Amino acid sequence: MESTKFVLTEEEMPKSWYNINPDLPSPPAPILHPATKEPVEPAFLEVLFPKRFVAEAMSMERFIEIPEPVLDIYRTWRPTPLVRARRLEKALDTPAHIYYKYEGASPVGSHKANTALVQAFYGKEEGLDGFTTETGAGQWGSALSMACNFFDLECHVYMVRVSYDLKPYRRVLMHAYGAEVFPSPTDSTEFGRQVLAETPDTPGSLGIAISEAVEAAVKSNGRLKYSLGSVLNPVLMHQTIIGQEAIKQFEKAGEYPDVVIGCVGGGSNFGGFSFPFYYQNKVNGYNTRILAVEPQACPTLTRGLYAFDYGDTAKMAPIVKMHTLGHSFIPPAIHAGGLRYHGMAPHICALYDHNFIEAIATPQVGTFEAAIQFMQTEGILPAPESAHAIKAAIDEALVCKEEGVCKVIAFNLSGHGHFDLSSYQAYLQGDLEDYDYPEDKIKAAISQLPEIPEAIRLM
Amino acid sequence: MESTKFVLTEEEMPKSWYNINPDLPSPPAPILHPATKEPVEPAFLEVLFPKRFVAEAMSMERFIEIPEPVLDIYRTWRPTPLVRARRLEKALDTPAHIYYKYEGASPVGSHKANTALVQAFYGKEEGLDGFTTETGAGQWGSALSMACNFFDLECHVYMVRVSYDLKPYRRVLMHAYGAEVFPSPTDSTEFGRQVLAETPDTPGSLGIAISEAVEAAVKSNGRLKYSLGSVLNPVLMHQTIIGQEAIKQFEKAGEYPDVVIGCVGGGSNFGGFSFPFYYQNKVNGYNTRILAVEPQACPTLTRGLYAFDYGDTAKMAPIVKMHTLGHSFIPPAIHAGGLRYHGMAPHICALYDHNFIEAIATPQVGTFEAAIQFMQTEGILPAPESAHAIKAAIDEALVCKEEGVCKVIAFNLSGHGHFDLSSYQAYLQGDLEDYDYPEDKIKAAISQLPEIPEAIRLM
Numbered sequence: 049m050e051s052t053k054f055v056l057t058e059e060e061m062p063k064s065w066y067n068i069n070p071d072l073p074s075p076p077a078p079i080l081h082p083a084t085k086e087p088v089e090p091a092f093l094e095v096l097f098p099k100r101f102v103a104e105a106m107s108m109e110r111f112i113e114i115p116e117p118v119l120d121i122y123r124t125w126r127p128t129p130l131v132r133a134r135r136l137e138k139a140l141d142t143p144a145h146i147y148y149k150y151e152g153a154s155p156v157g158s159h160k161a162n163t164a165l166v167q168a169f170y171g172k173e174e175g176l177d178g179f180t181t182e183t184g185a186g187q188w189g190s191a192l193s194m195a196c197n198f199f200d201l202e203c204h205v206y207m208v209r210v211s212y213d214l215k216p217y218r219r220v221l222m223h224a225y226g227a228e229v230f231p232s233p234t235d236s237t238e239f240g241r242q243v244l245a246e247t248p249d250t251p252g253s254l255g256i257a258i259s260e261a262v263e264a265a266v267k268s269n270g271r272l273k274y275s276l277g278s279v280l281n282p283v284l285m286h287q288t289i290i291g292q293e294a295i296k297q298f299e300k301a302g303e304y305p306d307v308v309i310g311c312v313g314g315g316s317n318f319g320g321f322s323f324p325f326y327y328q329n330k331v332n333g334y335n336t337r338i339l340a341v342e343p344q345a346c347p348t349l350t351r352g353l354y355a356f357d358y359g360d361t362a363k364m365a366p367i368v369k370m371h372t373l374g375h376s377f378i379p380p381a382i383h384a385g386g387l388r389y390h391g392m393a394p395h396i397c398a399l400y401d402h403n404f405i406e407a408i409a410t411p412q413v414g415t416f417e418a419a420i421q422f423m424q425t426e427g428i429l430p431a432p433e434s435a436h437a438i439k440a441a442i443d444e445a446l447v448c449k450e451e452g453v454c455k456v457i458a459f460n461l462s463g464h465g466h467f468d469l470s471s472y473q474a475y476l477q478g479d480l481e482d483y484d485y486p487e488d489k490i491k492a493a494i495s496q497l498p499e500i501p502e503a504i505r506l507m
Numbered sequence: 508m509e510s511t512k513f514v515l516t517e518e519e520m521p522k523s524w525y526n527i528n529p530d531l532p533s534p535p536a537p538i539l540h541p542a543t544k545e546p547v548e549p550a551f552l553e554v555l556f557p558k559r560f561v562a563e564a565m566s567m568e569r570f571i572e573i574p575e576p577v578l579d580i581y582r583t584w585r586p587t588p589l590v591r592a593r594r595l596e597k598a599l600d601t602p603a604h605i606y607y608k609y610e611g612a613s614p615v616g617s618h619k620a621n622t623a624l625v626q627a628f629y630g631k632e633e634g635l636d637g638f639t640t641e642t643g644a645g646q647w648g649s650a651l652s653m654a655c656n657f658f659d660l661e662c663h664v665y666m667v668r669v670s671y672d673l674k675p676y677r678r679v680l681m682h683a684y685g686a687e688v689f690p691s692p693t694d695s696t697e698f699g700r701q702v703l704a705e706t707p708d709t710p711g712s713l714g715i716a717i718s719e720a721v722e723a724a725v726k727s728n729g730r731l732k733y734s735l736g737s738v739l740n741p742v743l744m745h746q747t748i749i750g751q752e753a754i755k756q757f758e759k760a761g762e763y764p765d766v767v768i769g770c771v772g773g774g775s776n777f778g779g780f781s782f783p784f785y786y787q788n789k790v791n792g793y794n795t796r797i798l799a800v801e802p803q804a805c806p807t808l809t810r811g812l813y814a815f816d817y818g819d820t821a822k823m824a825p826i827v828k829m830h831t832l833g834h835s836f837i838p839p840a841i842h843a844g845g846l847r848y849h850g851m852a853p854h855i856c857a858l859y860d861h862n863f864i865e866a867i868a869t870p871q872v873g874t875f876e877a878a879i880q881f882m883q884t885e886g887i888l889p890a891p892e893s894a895h896a897i898k899a900a901i902d903e904a905l906v907c908k909e910e911g912v913c914k915v916i917a918f919n920l921s922g923h924g925h926f927d928l929s930s931y932q933a934y935l936q937g938d939l940e941d942y943d944y945p946e947d948k949i950k951a952a953i954s955q956l957p958e959i960p961e962a963i964r965l966m
């Protein structure tokens with residue numbers, strides 16, 4: 049009998065992260081100060097982030113040890129399983145072998161816990177009192193709440209007001225971990241007060257919440273720093289434990305993936321899953337395809353511009369070179385809330401720009417359809433974000449069927465959908481629609497990028 | 508470094524269940540017909556349940572093979588992990604070693620999937636079109652929905668109306684698995700119409716929903732049968748994979764539990780976890796204590812009578828000998844909805860009656876307090892039902908601390924609380940209260956037990 053699930057013992061869990069910095073096809077573009085547009089010094093970033101985190105952003109070490117206090121907590125649920133989706137294969141009648149790596153096994157139900165624990169540990173080590181952060185639907189906010197709780201730190205979460213009001217359960221989860229959760233915009237930050245004065249009834253946005261969290265950290269006299277759940281390379285690097293575990297698990301399966309797939313919003317689960325496979329391609333001459341999947345409603349890689357842009361709406365976060373739809377771009381309220389970021393992790397953009405990875409965009413309704421097919425064959429209700437990876441994996445498997453070839457397809461199931469049942473309800477009632485963005489709207493958003501001096505652009 | 512988590516490979520997964528029938532301290536009391544009060548023939552039960560299920564209820568085989576199609580699906584998430592709760596131990600400052608078996612790892616988030624799959628398989632094997640069942644909050648209904656979906660069977664779930672209206676997410680989950688969910692009482696059954704005629708605004712009850720599900724099965728001309736998620740021995744037996752896995756995992760841990768703990772409503776997770784340890788006590792002379800934990804609001808073992816009683820409110824289900832608060836007993840609307848059954852699995856009652864197991868009842872508020880302490884140390888949000896086991900485990904660990912002894916404490920974490928966040932919200936807002944049932948109310952409920960001829964009572 050062939051196996052279904054490939055588990056690793058604690059002893060087999062990777063002890064270091066893979067840092068892609070030394071293996072990028074070209075040196076990373078500089079990070080710019082949002083006001084001066086000059087390359088920033090580490091000291092600027094250290095006001096926002098823990099020093100060890102900033103050092104990781106600059107590091108050219110290929111493998112960086114995972115701190116033991118973090119590994120210690122990982123052991124409660126990691127290594128996560130790699131599962132062969134045999135019933136899905138059968139339903140599709142495909143010769144392909146489909147595998148998924150299941151990050152929903154974490155206590156907060158997604159991969160976000162992996163980096164949250166590291167950042168909280170660095171903050172504790174540095175003597176901080178706690179962290180500020182933003183959250184939309186609450187996936188990242190609950191991961192950081194759990195992490196801060198474990199390291200006895202304060203956690204101040206600025207939660208987009210409309211989610212705070214309409215999706216109370218994630219908020220309850222954060223409270224139960226001991227976090228303070230504020231509906232953003234609040235009247236406790238200058239930027240929040242400014243927004244409220246102009247638009248008292250605003251539902252809030254992720255951009256506003258980021259700006260409030262950054263402001264609260266900067267004005268805390270060093271008591272608090274800011275924690276980010278995606279985009280920056282240290283965050284992606286903390287997630288590489290996913291791909292590295294998967295590689296060990298494929299050894300046990302006696303197979304190796306022809307294609308690895310992940311959904312992309314800011315890029316952390318995709319980078320964490322795929323970068324170790326990119327490294328294997330590079331050093332071992334493998335030819336694994338690497339496929340990023342984004343929603344058609346927020347097509348950053350497939351239709352955005354590769355240019356310098358602000359990380360947030362209020363232009364308080366650093367400027368980075370990335371694929372972007374413009375910092376003022378506000379995507380429609382699709383149900384994959386975690387994939388609504390206007391930009392993309394710069395390291396993923398660099399690989400995409402050099403054709404080391406592929407990207408596609410999938411429509412909302414077809415993505416939910418794929419989610420239900422996965423659930424009815426494999427049992428697990430996926431997060432709407434992760435469903436984008438499922439949709440692409442199913443499409444790849446159907447191509448295999450058509451062509452009569454047996455490929456090995458692997459995707460990262462980055463989270464479960466237990467907190468997304470209102471989205472599934474909308475889908476089952478036929479209330480969802482697709483959003484294909486008109487070209488002129490994208491052009492308009494992109495036209496608002498900051499002007500960067502040529503000397504810096506070409507650095 | 509000592510390990511935290513003990514995993515088994517698929518190959519190490521138990522291949523058979525432990526059937527406690529041959530090892531009961533006294534022969535099981537007969538199952539009686541609800542109308543005639545005479546011992547029932549298998550043929551009567553086979554109208555309700557699949558033949559293979561009825562045969563299991565009578566079987567004196569000590570070990571019964573788990574069918575391969577069921578094992579095949581188990582492999583997606585089983586064996587479930589046994590985890591040492593090191594951070595909880597540290598927080599309690601106890602010398603005790605605390606372990607939990609995590610059944611929340613199943614796609615529906617609880618141990619209920621274990622028996623649902625078996626019953627669905629037996630139904631498929633027998634050529635049924637599907638099953639009817641009842642559900643309160645939806646834990647059991649979603650497990651059977653998933654199972655019927657895998658075996659391509661219809662699933663008709665009678666969901667207590669108040670839950671159907673107020674807790675829509677479990678209903679959405681069942682829909683997504685393809686089940687039909689009816690708010691009970693419905694006008695599609697005779698009993699439902701009768702209830703609606705008398706009390707049009709009734710919120711429904713589990714007793715009514717059971718009666719409707721039974722009626723719908725009986726009147727389906729053999730097309731559908733009824734599926735039950737607890738109480739009967741085959742159900743408990745299907746859950747013994749939990750305890751058997753745990754015993755193998757304790758071998759890897761190099762320890763053996765001094766006490767095993769489970770929450771009890773109908774008894775299935777408790778029986779499934781503890782019966783294999785009872786067998787070890789019996790054959791190997793071990794002295795593991797076995798502790799059942801129930802809510803003070805529904806104190807079936809600790810304050811109920813050991814007598815013959817109906818399994819449901821409408822007196823349509825068979826009469827069994829069990830600890831009972833009376834079939835007319837309606838416990839308060841506590842948040843551990845799965846522990847509100849008036850009776851208890853007869854096999855657990857037999858062991859309790861012979862002092863092979865202990866039982867305690869815990870108050871609601873203190874139980875939620877224990878749940879939060881567990882969540883803040885171990886990360887996982889427990890189901891309110893499972894929190895009863897946590898409360899008892901913590902209390903045992905505190906006794907160890909007081910006495911300065913290092914005992915090994917193991918409990919079954921039967922499910923996660925992702926669908927119970929409204930209950931946690933109520934707790935965090937200080938809205939929960941304890942319910943300690945007045946003696947006269949219990950006496951009144953117990954006074955309504957059916958009269959059973961002495962000849963049968965003494966069989």
